[in-house]
Amino acid sequence: MPTPCIVIDGLVTRRNLDRMAAYVKSHNLKLRPHTKTHKSIRIARMQADRGAVGLTVAKVGEALLMSQAHDDILMAYPPVHPMRCAVLTKLAASKTIRVGIDSREAADSLAEAAQSAGSTIGILVDLDVGHHRTGVQSPTAALELAQYAAKVKGLRLDGMMFFPGHLSHGSSDAAMHGIDAIIKETLALWKRSGLAAPIVSGGSTPTADESHHLTSLTEIRPGTYVFNDMNSVYANCATFADCAATILATVVSTAVPGQIVLDAGSKTLTSDRCGPKPESGHGFIREYPSAKIAKLSEEHAQVDVTACDRVPRVGDRVNVIPNHICPCVNLQDSVWWQEPGEDPVELPVDARGKVF
Amino acid sequence: MPTPCIVIDGLVTRRNLDRMAAYVKSHNLKLRPHTKTHKSIRIARMQADRGAVGLTVAKVGEALLMSQAHDDILMAYPPVHPMRCAVLTKLAASKTIRVGIDSREAADSLAEAAQSAGSTIGILVDLDVGHHRTGVQSPTAALELAQYAAKVKGLRLDGMMFFPGHLSHGSSDAAMHGIDAIIKETLALWKRSGLAAPIVSGGSTPTADESHHLTSLTEIRPGTYVFNDMNSVYANCATFADCAATILATVVSTAVPGQIVLDAGSKTLTSDRCGPKPESGHGFIREYPSAKIAKLSEEHAQVDVTACDRVPRVGDRVNVIPNHICPCVNLQDSVWWQEPGEDPVELPVDARGKVF
Numbered sequence: 001m002p003t004p005c006i007v008i009d010g011l012v013t014r015r016n017l018d019r020m021a022a023y024v025k026s027h028n029l030k031l032r033p034h035t036k037t038h039k040s041i042r043i044a045r046m047q048a049d050r051g052a053v054g055l056t057v058a059k060v061g062e063a064l065l066m067s068q069a070h071d072d073i074l075m076a077y078p079p080v081h082p083m084r085c086a087v088l089t090k091l092a093a094s095k096t097i098r099v100g101i102d103s104r105e106a107a108d109s110l111a112e113a114a115q116s117a118g119s120t121i122g123i124l125v126d127l128d129v130g131h132h133r134t135g136v137q138s139p140t141a142a143l144e145l146a147q148y149a150a151k152v153k154g155l156r157l158d159g160m161m162f163f164p165g166h167l168s169h170g171s172s173d174a175a176m177h178g179i180d181a182i183i184k185e186t187l188a189l190w191k192r193s194g195l196a197a198p199i200v201s202g203g204s205t206p207t208a209d210e211s212h213h214l215t216s217l218t219e220i221r222p223g224t225y226v227f228n229d230m231n232s233v234y235a236n237c238a239t240f241a242d243c244a245a246t247i248l249a250t251v252v253s254t255a256v257p258g259q260i261v262l263d264a265g266s267k268t269l270t271s272d273r274c275g276p277k278p279e280s281g282h283g284f285i286r287e288y289p290s291a292k293i294a295k296l297s298e299e300h301a302q303v304d305v306t307a308c309d310r311v312p313r314v315g316d317r318v319n320v321i322p323n324h325i326c327p328c329v330n331l332q333d334s335v336w337w338q339e340p341g342e343d344p345v346e347l348p349v350d351a352r353g354k355v356f
Numbered sequence: 357m358p359t360p361c362i363v364i365d366g367l368v369t370r371r372n373l374d375r376m377a378a379y380v381k382s383h384n385l386k387l388r389p390h391t392k393t394h395k396s397i398r399i400a401r402m403q404a405d406r407g408a409v410g411l412t413v414a415k416v417g418e419a420l421l422m423s424q425a426h427d428d429i430l431m432a433y434p435p436v437h438p439m440r441c442a443v444l445t446k447l448a449a450s451k452t453i454r455v456g457i458d459s460r461e462a463a464d465s466l467a468e469a470a471q472s473a474g475s476t477i478g479i480l481v482d483l484d485v486g487h488h489r490t491g492v493q494s495p496t497a498a499l500e501l502a503q504y505a506a507k508v509k510g511l512r513l514d515g516m517m518f519f520p521g522h523l524s525h526g527s528s529d530a531a532m533h534g535i536d537a538i539i540k541e542t543l544a545l546w547k548r549s550g551l552a553a554p555i556v557s558g559g560s561t562p563t564a565d566e567s568h569h570l571t572s573l574t575e576i577r578p579g580t581y582v583f584n585d586m587n588s589v590y591a592n593c594a595t596f597a598d599c600a601a602t603i604l605a606t607v608v609s610t611a612v613p614g615q616i617v618l619d620a621g622s623k624t625l626t627s628d629r630c631g632p633k634p635e636s637g638h639g640f641i642r643e644y645p646s647a648k649i650a651k652l653s654e655e656h657a658q659v660d661v662t663a664c665d666r667v668p669r670v671g672d673r674v675n676v677i678p679n680h681i682c683p684c685v686n687l688q689d690s691v692w693w694q695e696p697g698e699d700p701v702e703l704p705v706d707a708r709g710k711v712f
Contacts, residue, residue, distance in 0.1 A: 002439055002712040036654060058655045077655060078608040080619075080671055083358055102611040105670035133656055134609040134617055252434040253490040255458040261490055263436075267686055268711055271627040298392060298683060299414045299433060299711070300489055314461040315436055327654060330623055333709055353689055355624055355655070356358040
């Protein structure tokens with residue numbers, strides 16, 4: 001395998017998929033995994049085979065590809081652009097397509113495209129429950145947008161969604177109750193106005209296995225759980241053994257004392273810091289746990305090995321668990337799928353680079 | 357144009373290329389631009405047309421592509437991996453291929469591949485002049501590696517290279533003199549041992565136009581100067597008017613008060629901070645200079661607009677100068693080349709994703 005490359009442990013991946021499938025089943029929740037992590041039609045099918053009710057994407061390029069793996073796609077991202085809406089509404093002629101929106105502008109441009117395509121788009125009103133990235137700001141605002149969407153031709157109100165990205169694993173009961181209260185208030189307002197919300201969609205990997213505390217939830221959309229990464233480990237929602245994806249890298253220089261250089265720089269590991277532990281460096285080297293990936297440039301990782309009792313030599317290979325696996329996958333044309341005792345198989349990153 | 361995308365101003369690009377070509381000419385230096393910034397065969401040819409003596413790359417995938425634009429390629433990166441060496445030495449059968457190395461292991465694996473391919477690789481000994489990323493640690497160590505490379509079949513000692521990445525524009529005379537002294541001491545050692553260094557290769561964009569202070573230098577390898585970015589602006593080696601590449605992005609949400617959200621997240625802008633001004637945010641919005649791109653997730657840029665006297669609406673488009681243009685280009689399959697008064701033309705990013 002040419003380095004740097006991503007190696008996927010098939011056994012660990014299946015265990016991660018099985019565990020999340022079992023969790024939602026045991027709590028009568030549904031799973032609509034975000035495909036941004038793997039970007040792979042094959043892995044999306046593995047999720048579908050384990051009962052995922054649909055797939056989540058962020059961009060229409062991803063929607064087009066992932067519709068090969070499932071008939072039910074949620075774009076948890078405001079479409080806005082007329083070209084984006086045109087792609088989605090055309091796809092909606094043969095698939096169930098839903099979109100999360102937080103503005104009338106998004107509703108209008110989607111509706112116009114849907115009317116022109118003769119299709120219908122399911123709408124989830126995006127509700128801000130504290131992450132403050134997107135989402136309408138109050139139950140009243142959610143009602144207004146829901147009422148607007150419900151009456152526009154080409155749109156069908158399907159419910160609401162939120163992204164609890166501000167919560168960490170083991171967040172306080174108060175934080176959970178706060179979100180639960182906002183959702184319930186919104187649902188009550190909708191009900192009084194004659195609007196139903198068959199879908200209440202939330203959840204991300206860090207808090208996925210605490211989703212049952214949100215009693216009005218119908219489904220969750222974790223993404224990273226399929227592979228996990230140092231964000232997951234330091235957020236205490238995965239162990240090192242649950243990390244299915246590592247960057248295989250080669251030591252290319254040991255000239256500077258106390259340092260080795262890997263051929264995996266920011267073009268491979270990205271510059272994403274570890275959210276729960278920003279000062280931990282740019283990933284974790286499995287074979288050298290005391291090493292610190294101190295500095296990245298595009299093609300170089302400068303690793304401080306002064307705390308290591310042994311150091312690798314030029315030409316040696318190491319396995320790095322990245323801070324954030326999703327953008328790392330996006331940087332590769334393919335990954336290597338590894339089954340125990342078998343030769344690794346190259347797997348295309350189908351949805352790489354689909355920013356539109 | 358679908359957003360997010362990169363738009364290249366043809367006029368500004370040509371001016372940047374012309375200016376660097378004029379600088380090296382006026383100081384009797386040679387230019388071997390690093391192609392990592394544009395990753396484009398067409399732009400590499402524009403550099404060749406302006407007198408570049410060769411092109412610089414970091415990886416062999418880039419070397420293969422850039423050899424379509426020039427017959428003289430320097431890989432300023434240790435090859436190490438046998439597959440890498442095999443690609444390079446095969447290419448060396450028809451092109452002039454040089455490599456920067458800092459270890460005997462690199463020399464050995466290159467020599468073995470060259471002997472097998474029946475070709476010759478030019479060697480530049482990589483000398484650490486203070487950046488402490490790669491490079492042998494002293495003039496004596498440079499001599500030892502040079503002597504080793506000079507006697508191995510398949511290798512040809514061509515000189516030395518260094519990367520002064522620790523220097524900023526306007527570095528002190530003392531810093532410049534320090535580097536000059538190391539190079540001169542190394543050259544003197546080599547000369548006493550009967551070794552010549554026809555090439556002494558240095559330079560990066562921030563200090564490119566100060567390269568003539570290093571009196572032993574024969575050539576420079578700047579990359580970013582072709583487009584520039586916020587790193588260049590805040591390093592005082594370019595103005596806003598010299599920034600040729602901007603990210604065109606669409607406002608997709610204004611739901612959170614005091615904030616707009618762009619469809620260019622870290623999958624477009626990268627998480628690279630601005631080196632000279634880390635707290636300046638994730639890029640500069642031309643139309644809203646008081647806005648701050650405060651936070652990125654993969655597909656969202658959360659922009660603080662509280663200091664703006666006017667704010668864009670959902671669906672509006674803005675132009676962002678990124679902190680670091682090189683990895684942004686690497687995230688796109690193509691960029692849009694814009695000539696005044698003409699429709700933009702799609703230009704492939706030929707060397708995108710070539711990490712091997």
